[in-house]
Amino acid sequence: MNPIIRRELLELLRTPKAIAAQIALAVACALLVLLRWPASGVSDLGGARSLQVLRVFGYGLLAGILFLVPAFPATSIVRERIKGTLALLLNSPMTPLSIYLGKLGGTLGFTSILLAVTVPAAAACYALGGSSTSGGVAWLYVVLGVATFQITTLALWISSRATSTDFALRTTYGCVLALALLPLAPYWALQGEASDLLDVAAWLRCLSPVPAVMEVLGHAAVGTHGLGDAGGAIGKFVVLALVFGLVFAWATVAQLRGRPLDRSRAAGVMTQDRSTGSQIFRRLFFLVDPQRRSASMPLLVNPVMLKEFRSRKFGRGHWTLRLIALSAILSLGLCTAAAEGAIGWGIEIIGGALVLLQTAILILFTPSLAAGLISTERENGSWQLLRMTPLSTGKILRGKLLSVVWPLLLLLCATLPGYVFLMTIKPELGPQVARVVVSLGLTAVFAMLVSAAASCLFRTTAVATAAANLALVGLCIGTLLAVIARDAPFGKSTVEAILTVNPVAAALSAAETPGFKDYDLIPLNWYVVGGASAVLLLFVMVRTRRLSRPD
Amino acid sequence: MPNDGPVIETRNLTKKYGSFVALDSLSIAVDKGQILGFIGPNGAGKTTTIKILVGLSRPTSGTATVAGIDCAKDARKIKRLLGYMPDTFGSYDNMRVGEYLDFFGAAYGLGRRDRVKRVDEVLETAGAGKFKDLFVESLSHGMKQRVAIARTLLHDPVALILDEPANGLDPQARIEMRGLLLDLAARGKTLIVTSHILPELARICDRCAIITRGKLRAYGTLAEIGRQLSQMRTIEVLLATDRELDRAVEVLRPHVEEKSELTAHPAEYAVRFRTAKPDEELAAALAALVGAKLPVTQFREVQTDLEEAFMTVARSDDDAGAKA
Numbered sequence: 097m098n099p100i101i102r103r104e105l106l107e108l109l110r111t112p113k114a115i116a117a118q119i120a121l122a123v124a125c126a127l128l129v130l131l132r133w134p135a136s137g138v139s140d141l142g143g144a145r146s147l148q149v150l151r152v153f154g155y156g157l158l159a160g161i162l163f164l165v166p167a168f169p170a171t172s173i174v175r176e177r178i179k180g181t182l183a184l185l186l187n188s189p190m191t192p193l194s195i196y197l198g199k200l201g202g203t204l205g206f207t208s209i210l211l212a213v214t215v216p217a218a219a220a221c222y223a224l225g226g227s228s229t230s231g232g233v234a235w236l237y238v239v240l241g242v243a244t245f246q247i248t249t250l251a252l253w254i255s256s257r258a259t260s261t262d263f264a265l266r267t268t269y270g271c272v273l274a275l276a277l278l279p280l281a282p283y284w285a286l287q288g289e290a291s292d293l294l295d296v297a298a299w300l301r302c303l304s305p306v307p308a309v310m311e312v313l314g315h316a317a318v319g320t321h322g323l324g325d326a327g328g329a330i331g332k333f334v335v336l337a338l339v340f341g342l343v344f345a346w347a348t349v350a351q352l353r354g355r356p357l358d359r360s361r362a363a364g365v366m367t368q369d370r371s372t373g374s375q376i377f378r379r380l381f382f383l384v385d386p387q388r389r390s391a392s393m394p395l396l397v398n399p400v401m402l403k404e405f406r407s408r409k410f411g412r413g414h415w416t417l418r419l420i421a422l423s424a425i426l427s428l429g430l431c432t433a434a435a436e437g438a439i440g441w442g443i444e445i446i447g448g449a450l451v452l453l454q455t456a457i458l459i460l461f462t463p464s465l466a467a468g469l470i471s472t473e474r475e476n477g478s479w480q481l482l483r484m485t486p487l488s489t490g491k492i493l494r495g496k497l498l499s500v501v502w503p504l505l506l507l508l509c510a511t512l513p514g515y516v517f518l519m520t521i522k523p524e525l526g527p528q529v530a531r532v533v534v535s536l537g538l539t540a541v542f543a544m545l546v547s548a549a550a551s552c553l554f555r556t557t558a559v560a561t562a563a564a565n566l567a568l569v570g571l572c573i574g575t576l577l578a579v580i581a582r583d584a585p586f587g588k589s590t591v592e593a594i595l596t597v598n599p600v601a602a603a604l605s606a607a608e609t610p611g612f613k614d615y616d617l618i619p620l621n622w623y624v625v626g627g628a629s630a631v632l633l634l635f636v637m638v639r640t641r642r643l644s645r646p647d
Numbered sequence: 648m649p650n651d652g653p654v655i656e657t658r659n660l661t662k663k664y665g666s667f668v669a670l671d672s673l674s675i676a677v678d679k680g681q682i683l684g685f686i687g688p689n690g691a692g693k694t695t696t697i698k699i700l701v702g703l704s705r706p707t708s709g710t711a712t713v714a715g716i717d718c719a720k721d722a723r724k725i726k727r728l729l730g731y732m733p734d735t736f737g738s739y740d741n742m743r744v745g746e747y748l749d750f751f752g753a754a755y756g757l758g759r760r761d762r763v764k765r766v767d768e769v770l771e772t773a774g775a776g777k778f779k780d781l782f783v784e785s786l787s788h789g790m791k792q793r794v795a796i797a798r799t800l801l802h803d804p805v806a807l808i809l810d811e812p813a814n815g816l817d818p819q820a821r822i823e824m825r826g827l828l829l830d831l832a833a834r835g836k837t838l839i840v841t842s843h844i845l846p847e848l849a850r851i852c853d854r855c856a857i858i859t860r861g862k863l864r865a866y867g868t869l870a871e872i873g874r875q876l877s878q879m880r881t882i883e884v885l886l887a888t889d890r891e892l893d894r895a896v897e898v899l900r901p902h903v904e905e906k907s908e909l910t911a912h913p914a915e916y917a918v919r920f921r922t923a924k925p926d927e928e929l930a931a932a933l934a935a936l937v938g939a940k941l942p943v944t945q946f947r948e949v950q951t952d953l954e955e956a957f958m959t960v961a962r963s964d965d966d967a968g969a970k971a
Binding site for chain 2 (some may be wrong): 259
């Protein structure tokens with residue numbers, strides 16, 4: 097057996113955490129089916145209730161794969177490089193292909209075991225209701241398996257090129273979300289037009305696993321407004337994802353076959369040391385020049401906060417400005433398009449889209465910003481240096497949390513012009529927008545504290561990021577799936593109770609987004625999320641204090 | 648800070664993890680401007696001692712002080728008095744050396760203007776001035792060691808604790824590091840240096856402490872350590888010519904113990920012997936050589952080799968472990 101698979105899979109399976117993950121997943125799935133199990137002698141022959149549960153199940157598994165799987169392959173190769181064990185592996189008789197297959201096999205193996213744990217529950221659910229899924233539960237697992245392969249190969253490729261675990265994680269999560277959502281856009285935009293471009297877009301959208309899963313679960317494709325489309329998304333996805341995965345696998349093996357360790361970081365000539373012409377050019381085109389010698393840290397500013405900004409690629413001024421500008425453009429573009437009638441959406445849908453845009457930003461960026469706050473320091477040995485400085489634990493923690501608060505605040509503020517636009521169109525929206533903004537603010541705080549708590553708990557950034565994503569996806573996206581199952585199998589009060597713990601649902605409800613309008617979540621949701629945030633903050637403070645105390 | 652007395656001192660320092668005794672009643676003292684070589688096999692308790700001294704760990708019993716301040720009770724004050732260079736570098740991504748040092752300067756509360764000046768000074772002192780604009784992660788191991796030394800000097804500590812500073816350095820960098828450490832001691836800094844490169848350590852240390860299984864086995868100057876490990880010392884007599892070596896052996900014979908072996912080394916014009924006799928009796932031996940009109944150019948005690956001392960301790964420790 098490939099020794100890397102043995103090390104990465106079999107040894108992982110022996111750990112209590114792996115066993116706990118499998119048991120937790122099996123129990124969660126069993127509970128979901130038990131909720132659906134007919135209590136009386138009357139059975140739902142139509143299969144609608146069963147299908148509702150299966151849909152919750154299917155989308156939940158897809159979200160789990162999109163948010164959890166990337167963390168491990170994304171850090172797999174880059175961690176070996178940093179620790180120096182990649183050089184040992186490449187120097188062993190193992191070929192780059194067998195090293196790669198070991199890494200791929202390890203991740204696919206563990207994910208397969210987790211998916212296999214859910215099979216009995218899904219099968220029971222399917223068998224119970226005679227639901228009309230396309231090809232049955234087997235296809236759902238085929239699509240999820242292929243999606244895992246696609247994501248893992250992409251993540252391993254990024255890992256083979258990255259020089260730090262932080263960069264690998266952020267880039268991989270960004271690329272995976274882009275892969276899941278961006279291919280849907282052209283098909284959605286070209287709806288209603290009969291052109292060759294639509295055929296291309298129909299193929300392109302199948303690069304994302306979302307249409308395939310929707311088709312398996314009997315949902316219409318994104319942008320079709322419930323109308324049926326030509327179908328075939330499952331087959332197209334399987335073909336495209338396999339090709340995609342093989343291309344990235346080849347690229348990664350080629351990267352390992354080359355000299356992955358034979359490269360030094362370009363030092364970069366400082367702007368001050370360049371010619372006058374070059375300096376003028378850079379002054380014109382860089383509002384914040386990354387190659388300019390940075391000024392000494394001001395005494396009154398928390399040095400840990402500035403250090404965090406400077407040690408993150410996306411924390412540097414020029415990248416922060418780019419992200420904020422992109423958010424502002426997206427927000428304003430969306431509103432302008434709606435106002436000019438380019439898209440036939442009402443104010444509520446625009447509001448919902450804005451909330452979803454901001455939520456996506458929060459869920460994507462917050463764990464990658466906050467889940468490494470403490471774990472990265474512990475992982476690279478700089479935590480003891482920080483403990484050796486006279487900085488108090490409070491100041492260290494404040495600096496670290498502020499380094500997350502500021503980018504999140506700026507990103508959220510960048511989308512505010514969209515709300516101003518909405519309020520200009522419909523001035524009576526003021527109080528509603530205020531509620532949305534408060535809910536989003538709470539979402540940001542909650543996401544940051546969940547990630548910071550994970551960062552305090554785990555020694556490695558990859559595990560901390562995966563744990564933070566798991567918690568956030570479970571709470572913010574997992575509970576949203578209850579809306580799909582409204583009426584069947586859950587009643588309105590059950591769905592409302594579930595959504596009470598979800599700050600994103602509160603924001604969508606405040607924005608009166610279709611599907612969420614009927615739920616009265618505020619202010620109870622604020623109290624629940626605020627209380628949970630306070631508990632998390634207390635936990636982070638206690639845990640950080642404990643980590644900085646003498647042993 | 649008191650002017651007299653040791654800068655770093657431990658008294659009966661003990662650290663236990665459950666039933667495992669990591670450090671057993673360790674007592675050492677290092678004066679201002681001195682370099683202490685702290686030696687021991689892996690797992691001997693060196694890092695435990697260092698962690699207690701820098702305030703990262705609490706002793707089970709005993710005390711550790713730096714400039715009279717208790718390391719366990721006043722950990723915050725200790726941080727300003729000590730510069731600590733661990734065996735791992737602890738770098739941050741995307742930061743240039745100047746920014747990296749600027750951060751630690753700010754963390755130590757140095758004013759903005761002082762910090763800019765101080766960063767340049769410590770980089771020059773560590774011979775790393777030309778690295779200032781380079782990314783930290785692009786530095787070689789030797790360059791990182793220099794930057795790490797610069798980092799420990801930023802807040803001008805009275806004492807430095809350096810864990811394996813010469814580890815992984817090429818010969819030239821090692822020689823330069825040796826010069827740097829001697830220079831720091833000459834400036835009045837007190838240093839504790841751990842290293843497994845014993846000849847290197849022997850050339851810079853004023854005192855050495857050898858520790859195994861948490862216990863201090865030998866402590867003092869190299870000569871003192873030699874005497875602690877064995878009552879016998881090696882004496883060397885150098886003559887101006889090799890022709891009189893046999894006669895020198897004859898003259899010395901009555902002045903040394905019967906079992907002691909006197910050996911002539913014609914190539915070095917030297918006679919060596921091991922003896923436990925006191926200095927007064929050795930003075931009589933020298934007088935006898937001079938009285939016999941032998942051309943004596945040197946009569947001296949040969950310094951104990953640190954490697955030999957360490958191996959003696961390690962072997963006796965292994966024997967004790969085997970018996971236990």
